[in-house]
Amino acid sequence: MRIWLEDLYVDSALRGKGLGKALLIHLAQCCVAEGLKRFEWWVLDWNEPSIVFYKAQGGVM
Numbered sequence: 001m002r003i004w005l006e007d008l009y010v011d012s013a014l015r016g017k018g019l020g021k022a023l024l025i026h027l028a029q030c031c032v033a034e035g036l037k038r039f040e041w042w043v044l045d046w047n048e049p050s051i052v053f054y055k056a057q058g059g060v061m
Contacts, residue, residue, distance in 0.1 A: 002038035003031055008050075024057050 005027065010020045031039045041059055043050045051061070 001034070001036050002040055003027055003036060005039070005041040008041075020053060021057060 005024075008020060008023060010023075028039055030036075041054055043054060045051075055061075
């Protein structure tokens, strides 16, 4: 089993407040609590701001 994240969207008015990171942390904690083996994310290759965000959080492509 795994959690699959396709789109994480934070409204532009709320960005920069740590909400995206908090959401990812919460999802990762859900994985641990449920004994899931994977937390996968998906982002389009042209979406550079999202790629930078996920990599900054430790995401691996």
